[in-house]
Amino acid sequence: MDIRAQVSMVFHLDKCIGCHTCSLACKNIWTDRKGAEYMWWNNVETKPGTGYPTLWEDQEKYKGGWEVVNEGGKPRARLKLQGRFGALANIFYNPYLPSVDDYYEPWTYDYANLLDAPEGDDQPTARAVSQITGKYIDTIEAGPNWDDDLGGSTIYAANDPNLAGLNEAERAELAELQRVVFFYLPRICNHCLNAGCVAACPAGAIYKRGEDGIVLISQEKCRGWRMCISGCPYKKTYYNWHTGKSEKCILCFPRLESGQPPACFHSCVGRIRYLGVLLYDADRIEEAISVPNQELVEAQRSIIQDPFDPKIIQAARDGGVSDAMLDAAQKSPVYKFVKLWKLALPLHAEFRTLPMLFYVPPMLPVLARVTGDGNYEVAGAADHSLAPLLSSLDRARVPLRYMANLFAAGNEEVVREVYRKLFAVRLHSRSQQVGDVPADEVQRALEIGKTTPEEAGAIFRLTARPTYQERFLVPPLHREEAIEQTISPYKERSETGFGFLETPERRW
Secondary structure (H helix, E strand, O other): EEEEEEEEEEEEEOOOOOHHHHHHHHHHOOOOOOOOOOOOEEEEEEOOOOOOOOOOOOHHHHHHOEEEEEEEEEEHHHHHHHHHHHHHOOOOOOOOOOOOOOOOEEEEOHHHHHHOOOOOOOOOOEEEEEEOOOOOOOOOOOOOOOOOOOOOOOOOHHHOOOHHHOOOHHHHHHHHHHHHHOOOEEEOOOOOOOOHHHOOOOOOEEEEOOOOEEEEEEOOOOOOOOHHHHHHOOOOOOEEEEOOOOEOOOOOOOHOOOOOOOOHHHHHOOOOOEEEEEEEHHHHHHOOOOOOOOHHHHHHHEOOOOOOOHHHHHHHHHOOOOHHHHHHOOOOOHHHHHHHHOOOOOOHHHOOOOOOEEEEOOOOOOOOEEOOOOOOOOOOOOOOOOHHHHHHHHHEEOHHHHHHHHHHHOHHHHHHHHHHOOOOOOOHHHHHHHOOOOOHHHHHHHHHHOOOOOHHHHHHHHHHHHHHHHOOOOOOOOOOOOOOOOOOOOOOOOOOOOOOOOOOOOOO
16 A cells, blocks of 8 residues: 545636636746746637637547556556657657647737727728737637537537547537536646656656655656657647747746745636545556456546545554644545545546545526426426426436546446536525425435435535635645655656666655
């Protein structure tokens, strides 16, 4: 048993309003400089949609993440991009990189012409100018969130990879005007336990910090080979064309070291973001990533350990985890959402990177109306009570299959259990706040959602009325006492680098 601490995150999607304040806060602090104009370490995508960069979820195109192969009759995870010799063969040419068109060509405007143009018959304009080439751009064809809301949906939303498995009728319904629906998906680096970027880097420039699990890129070691960009299935590593180095989200670790949350967390208008500490067993990582897709979510949950268990506490202390981190793990909102309540799910668990950013799925809109007597009528429901909402998942505007493809590696039952509990919390809270739900319906909802009144109340409290201290629970990280690992987040894997570096199992 090898217990380690990991700074982890939860985003509650039902609270995201798509204001992009988080993206602007990150951009102004970290990527407002030459070579980083197109980088959005934090971006907010609209789903259904193709995201940023375009079709980043299509790993047949980009070869990101891991795949399971059979070696000697035993399943084993292998980097999907390439092995050690494949990296050597493609060291000067990586065929699986996103192009500028997959992102967008960053631009500014020729304001000087607008202000200083000589007098003439025509109104002067500020033409778009490429920030890469310095030349005029006649037509702007893409941006960082080009398919925001309904813009371009006939082109972008229809090509969303998560629509795989939906039949033609379901796809057609999503395009009907009265059923048009979207939700927002904020994304930052997931700081994965089994990070594909770490394993793909030939120079060993990417590493996980031992004290908090934050994934960083050494600007001194980086050689600009860009294997990390392909290796990351979430495309959260970027290439700075000015410096010739790769860069990524650093989870604002200078702020964390002073006891403050990252800038995107602090600035979030909807208060959708939660930050906390999880304890996990590093010895079980390879086992967790080698299971079939349908078991991946539960396997990831299983390696997260109980911070109140005396054996876990002692093992963590033996591994160098501080008492402050242990205390934060016991109060962690992330532990509650992910492990205790099982409401938060990893984004694309099938990539097998074990992401440490989890999402509470958004409540799915249901086609319903209010009748003359004030009751709810849900399409296809046998009665007019609120209880049919519990069975409305199959009539939601966004098919359950879509949400399962996004958050549960295709396992619909995992997502269904989450929604049953969310519906139960909603009915329980409504009964407490409004009082128009009969007690027997509330009890039935709690039974179906496999929860209790006390748990439902706690979920509502942390979701709707959390304080600043309840949302962000990470102690100041003492860098002077930090213990780093050099290349791999756990015992050295053969895929990492060329194997030329001496890498001990652990460098404590």
